Amino acid sequence: MDQGELSMDKILLIAHTEANGSLSKASLEALTCAKDLAASLSTTFAVGVFGENTAKALEQIGSCGAEKYLSVSGADFKDARYATDSYAVEGIYRKAQASIVIAAGTSRMNRVIPGVAHRVEGVAELHVSSIAGSATELTATRWLYRQRIEAVITRASRPWFLGVDSGNYTAWTGSTSAVTAESVATEAPAACKRSKVVGLESPGSGEQTIKPDAELLMVAGAGWTKKQADGTVHAQEARKTILGFLSKSGASLGGSKAMVDLDSENREAFNFMTHLNQIGQTGTSPRHQKGLSTCCHGEEPHAVGWRFINERRAVNLDANCGWARGKADVLYVADAFAVMAKVNELLSK
Amino acid sequence: MSNAYSIIVCAGLAPDPLQRLEPMDTPTGPALKNEMMLPAVLDPWAACALYEADNLAKKLPGSKVYLVSMALKTKLQQVMMVLSQKVPFELVAIDGPSNGFTDARECASELAQAIEAIPGLDKDKMLLFGGWESATRAAGATMQILGEKLGVVDQFQGVDKIEIEPSGAIKLWERVEGGKQQVSLCESAPVMVGWATGELPEPPNNPQVGMANMRTVMPALQKAKSAAASSSALKFKGVTLPAQVRETRIEKDMPVEAIAQELVTWIRGN
Ligand SMILES: Cc1cc2nc3c(=O)[nH]c(=O)nc-3n(C[C@H](O)[C@H](O)[C@H](O)COP(=O)(O)OP(=O)(O)OC[C@H]3O[C@@H](n4cnc5c(N)ncnc54)[C@H](O)[C@@H]3O)c2cc1C
Numbered sequence: 001m002d003q004g005e006l007s008m009d010k011i012l013l014i015a016h017t018e019a020n021g022s023l024s025k026a027s028l029e030a031l032t033c034a035k036d037l038a039a040s041l042s043t044t045f046a047v048g049v050f051g052e053n054t055a056k057a058l059e060q061i062g063s064c065g066a067e068k069y070l071s072v073s074g075a076d077f078k079d080a081r082y083a084t085d086s087y088a089v090e091g092i093y094r095k096a097q098a099s100i101v102i103a104a105g106t107s108r109m110n111r112v113i114p115g116v117a118h119r120v121e122g123v124a125e126l127h128v129s130s131i132a133g134s135a136t137e138l139t140a141t142r143w144l145y146r147q148r149i150e151a152v153i154t155r156a157s158r159p160w161f162l163g164v165d166s167g168n169y170t171a172w173t174g175s176t177s178a179v180t181a182e183s184v185a186t187e188a189p190a191a192c193k194r195s196k197v198v199g200l201e202s203p204g205s206g207e208q209t210i211k212p213d214a215e216l217l218m219v220a221g222a223g224w225t226k227k228q229a230d231g232t233v234h235a236q237e238a239r240k241t242i243l244g245f246l247s248k249s250g251a252s253l254g255g256s257k258a259m260v261d262l263d264s265e266n267r268e269a270f271n272f273m274t275h276l277n278q279i280g281q282t283g284t285s286p287r288h289q290k291g292l293s294t295c296c297h298g299e300e301p302h303a304v305g306w307r308f309i310n311e312r313r314a315v316n317l318d319a320n321c322g323w324a325r326g327k328a329d330v331l332y333v334a335d336a337f338a339v340m341a342k343v344n345e346l347l348s349k
Numbered sequence: 350m351s352n353a354y355s356i357i358v359c360a361g362l363a364p365d366p367l368q369r370l371e372p373m374d375t376p377t378g379p380a381l382k383n384e385m386m387l388p389a390v391l392d393p394w395a396a397c398a399l400y401e402a403d404n405l406a407k408k409l410p411g412s413k414v415y416l417v418s419m420a421l422k423t424k425l426q427q428v429m430m431v432l433s434q435k436v437p438f439e440l441v442a443i444d445g446p447s448n449g450f451t452d453a454r455e456c457a458s459e460l461a462q463a464i465e466a467i468p469g470l471d472k473d474k475m476l477l478f479g480g481w482e483s484a485t486r487a488a489g490a491t492m493q494i495l496g497e498k499l500g501v502v503d504q505f506q507g508v509d510k511i512e513i514e515p516s517g518a519i520k521l522w523e524r525v526e527g528g529k530q531q532v533s534l535c536e537s538a539p540v541m542v543g544w545a546t547g548e549l550p551e552p553p554n555n556p557q558v559g560m561a562n563m564r565t566v567m568p569a570l571q572k573a574k575s576a577a578a579s580s581s582a583l584k585f586k587g588v589t590l591p592a593q594v595r596e597t598r599i600e601k602d603m604p605v606e607a608i609a610q611e612l613v614t615w616i617r618g619n
């Protein structure tokens with residue numbers, strides 16, 4: 001469908017409930033995005049929520065000003081499963097008949113948005129950082145080449161589904177209010193239930209080291225695993241220092257590729273660090289206010305993962321490492337073992 | 350029940366991550382400066398999918414790995430020289446654009462046509478693999494659309510591990526928020542798996558595998574269908590390289606105590 005007239009756009013926010021029945025921060029951010037867009041296009045917006053029981057979530061955003069509320073609520077929709085989630089999202093979309101569909105970039109929504117868009121002959125973009133609308137055009141901003149090139153795109157085709165990454169909009173807040181939602185479905189066909197979610201696991205040591213909401217990201221590079229000035233590897237000391245810092249500072253832990261790819265000899269001491277911690281080109285690009293890099297060289301494939309880290313400091317023995325070349329605000333040329341042990345001591349006071 | 354599968358790995362090419370990228374405008378839309386000169390690699394997460402596919406095929410006798418790749422033929426030829434020495438596969442090549450400015454939807458259409466044309470493909474025994482995101486478009490959309498086009502509604506994204514049980518049930522570990530993995534069990538194939546890093550290192554070069562692969566790679570490249578996949582529906586209003594250079598203060602002679610104190614003050618935000 002091609003649609004020249006933007007004033008005709010109808011906006012729909014689709015969100016899923018969390019395990020406790022509420023909406024996540026990411027979904028509330030997407031709600032702000034939908035609301036802002038509706039205001040700039042002088043139009044209304046609808047909200048669709050799916051999950052095991054949507055009542056609490058709907059009440060949570062009951063005062064957001066949506067024109068209409070839709071719900072897919074039932075045991076079939078408890079878990080994040082492509083077939084049932086896409087069934088729910090498709091149902092909500094078909095009922096609302098919106099031309100712009102906004103969702104938070106959670107793993108659950110990202111899994112289904114492009115597939116559903118295709119099913120309803122629409123188009124989709126994930127990892128959107130902002131959406132802007134004017135009387136004549138709707139544009140979305142997103143990164144290409146793993147945060148190396150920023151693009152502003154537009155499409156005439158509708159429906160257009162947009163997954164907005166967390167950290168770009170402030171989460172909507174408002175009082176709870178009872179709403180009457182139109183029920184779209186309460187169960188899914190048997191064909192959607194070939195897969196079952198059987199558990200949630202923490203890889204590695206089981207310790208939760210990835211904390212998306214932390215103010216600080218601490219990156220540990222492969223230097224922690226290398227021979228030091230005395231000619232030996234200090235793996236246990238490194239483990240103690242890194243874990244000590246994480247517990248005292250509340251920081252989230254990232255690693256370089258060289259660190260997470262460690263050979264088996266060193267694996268045990270750093271078992272709290274897995275591929276999920278990897279920052280960079282083939283890892284993640286998390287959003288934190290501050291980032292502290294330790295024993296990491298700051299090569300380009302790693303540093304692209306720092307795109308959304310505002311304040312950056314690094315501790316490295318090498319004054320010519322990548323961080324020195326405009327990638328960090330401050331580079332301390334020093335032994336990270338000594339510096340971080342002292343930092344831990346000061347943080348304990 | 351036979352546990353022999355057609356494992357179809359979809360992978361594009363990406364510029365070597367150590368290269369500096371610069372966008373430029375062309376009459377047909379944005380492109381990368383010197384794109385033809387930039388050394389290319391198999392898209393990293395899709396490469397993980399290929400190594401996992403090989404590992405699985407070795408455990409499930411009778412299984413076969415297909416590598417379906419859309420990229421400029423000359424680039425594909427270069428990458429195949431190295432890649433074909435890694436693991437055995439049958440190449441299905443499509444000569445078309447593979448930069449980040451193409452539309453996921455159009456790319457998925459080309460891939461779907463190429464897969465549908467694989468002789469004797471039994472979709473009930475298909476494991477459709479790819480990277481969960483490319484290093485070019487980074488849209489995380491192509492595989493879902495492709496799955497839908499091929500009628501695969503059991504889809505998994507950010508997968509790090511897969512196990513096939515003797516019954517044919519498929520267990521998968523997907524990345525979700527907070528460094529956790531969601532574990533799912535699907536009754537049987539077909540499934541679509543968008544791989545994250547997986548668990549396997551890059552295999553070493555094996556010249557024998559290379560020789561065997563080359564017998565099919567060359568003919569596949571020669572008969573590669575040209576695809577026009579353009580971003581006709583997708584319009585770029587602007588493409589920019591972020592200003593990324595910071596004024597770095599380099600402290601060479603600061604005592605450890607002073608550094609630690611400065612860091613703690615900074616961390617505490619005062
Ligand atoms: C296709 C591809 C994709 C890639 N993707 C990624 C990615 O996503 N993420 C990523 O990180 N990398 C990625 N890389 C790899 C990247 O190019 C680097 O090899 C990697 O980041 C290096 O990790 P490192 O800095 O921890 O290790 P090293 O390069 O080994 O550096 C270790 C550093 O530790 C310092 N050091 C040692 N001891 C101390 C001490 N006591 N105190 C202070 N400093 C010390 C050294 O000076 C050195 O700078 C990729 C590469 C390729 C080819």
